[in-house]
Amino acid sequence: MNKNFDILIVGGGAAGFFTAINIAEKNPKLNIAILERGKTVLEKVRISGGGRCNVTHACFVPNDLVKFYPRGEKELRGPFHQFCSGDTIEWFERHGVELKIEEDGRMFPTSDSSQTIIDCFLSAVKKLKIEVLTGHSVQSIFKGDGYWKVETNHETFSCQKLIMTTGSNPKIWEMLHVIGHTIVPPVPSLFTFNIKDARIKDLMGVSAFAKVTVKGTKLEASGPLLITHWGMSGPGILRLSAWGARELFAKNYQFTLEVNWLNETTHDEALETLKELKQEHAKKTVAKKSPFDFPNRLWESLVLAAGISVETKWADLSKKQLINLASQLTNGQFQVNGKSTFKEEFVTAGGIDLKEINFKTMESKLHENLFFAGEILNIDAITGGFNFQNAWTSGFIVANAITK
Structure with a gap:
């Protein structure tokens, strides 16, 4: 049986949820699903910042913010002019989550609990009727004529637009390599x-x-x-x-x-x-x-x-x-x-070659209707909320591009 969606997002982490919520808010008519291979979603959000979730950093000037990214500095300048840390604070405030700034510039929910962020996302997807399918491990992706086909260990899905937010997942990188994308091999970063x-x-x-x-x-x-x-x-x-x-x-x-x-x-x-x-x-x-x-x-x-x-x-x-x-x-x-x-914040350098991405839309330059957000790309930052900011910004840009 083939399940049809307008939008399919592979990866139930920070970037995946943020992208899905922003798409649905801009266009509630779209039929959206998130596929997650694990039993639970948002695991990295849960453990980030020692369980407090370091949402972003109080650096509000795009040209200063990019300096925290060893890979992605040049490419993120444009995106940060569209959606920066100040927009992140505003977005979460609008969704009932207040953030606070610590002495070193890191920003956390005032509750000091990552569960606040998780609850915010889960209630938003429920309200927006976004399907979240856990235990779905993607086995293959196939590009048809005007649609994408995604096969998991349970069933086959088709969609018009496919968004990959799988982070540092070698299996997914391999699938994207098969359809022509260049993968910069991952090495440890922090x-x-x-x-x-x-x-x-x-x-x-x-x-x-x-x-x-x-x-x-x-x-x-x-x-x-x-x-x-x-x-x-x-x-x-x-x-x-x-x-x-x-x-x-x-x-x-x-x-x-x-x-x-x-x-x-x-x-x-x-x-x-x-x-x-x-x-x-x-x-x-x-x-x-x-x-x-x-x-x-x-x-x-x-x-x-x-x-x-x-x-x-x-x-x-x-x-x-x-x-x-x-x-x-x-x-x-x-x-x-x-x-x-370093701690549990294991960050890798590596991922999809940035030359193959259009940073105005986060769409693949090789395949129409294939988008990327978050750490699946060869972008990484030092600790302090910067890797999450990349997830929010790239997710926001994908949502904008798709609902225009």
Whole structure:
């Protein structure tokens, strides 16, 4: 038996639901169904942001917002001018969900529960009579003359317009590859670095604002760096891992990380500062108190690494010791040996090649009436609500294009 729909959406996640709801609100006459392979829908929404759902980010200027996307920066500029974070806030408010901004710019429902977002979506699809079919795993997609045919493990569907919102699903990517789309192979994007090094061995939980560079490459990032029991994490490291996703994958996650604990300060500037400190604090013990804006424990560790004993006073520092200390502060070399996944927010770089998408409509350039939204495309962002914003924006654009 062949079930007919005007619109079929494959993937019951954030992008799928948002797209379906926006289409139905603009044109209630359309017959819409969402196919989801799992038993439940919106699973990623449920666990996102530690169960609070980081809906978007309080960055309201499209040209600033795109800078958080290692892949998709250029392509998302136009779409963000159509539907940006401010529109997201307004949309959810209109649907009874109030959002709040946290200190770091991340935005959550005021309820602090992802269930609020899930309930909002579920009640909207019910009200709009959108069919949600769970346990339907797509086996094949076929393009007919003026229609699409989708075969699942239960039945066959046909539709006029097909929207793919399946995220990082290799099986679906393979099907799209068969009909001509180029798939950029997925590699991990947000991860932390495994480092075994005496300098950070007992400093778990210590954090400092640092500049990190992958030696021998152009990859660099600045931000809070957190020392963990397996190595280094924190926003600075995650940013570096996102922008370096492909390059670090190619290096098999074996490389030298250069850390400047003084961020932009150069070796020579640090040396000058240390010489002044030597004059000012002549009688004081070097290791005792950090003269810089980072914790004493880290300072003591770097002092020891520079070959300066715990008892040494500032006045007794040799020229060589000062140079060593300036090097430890501005260019510490750490050997990275592998990576760890960051929390449950496993993000991959990879997906449908962006050159094959019309970003005014999110329609495939190869096949008419085939649309995409969310992470199925080769678009990804750092954490902070940006990946969801891409889902909302692309879903909104699909809905606009279809109901025009």
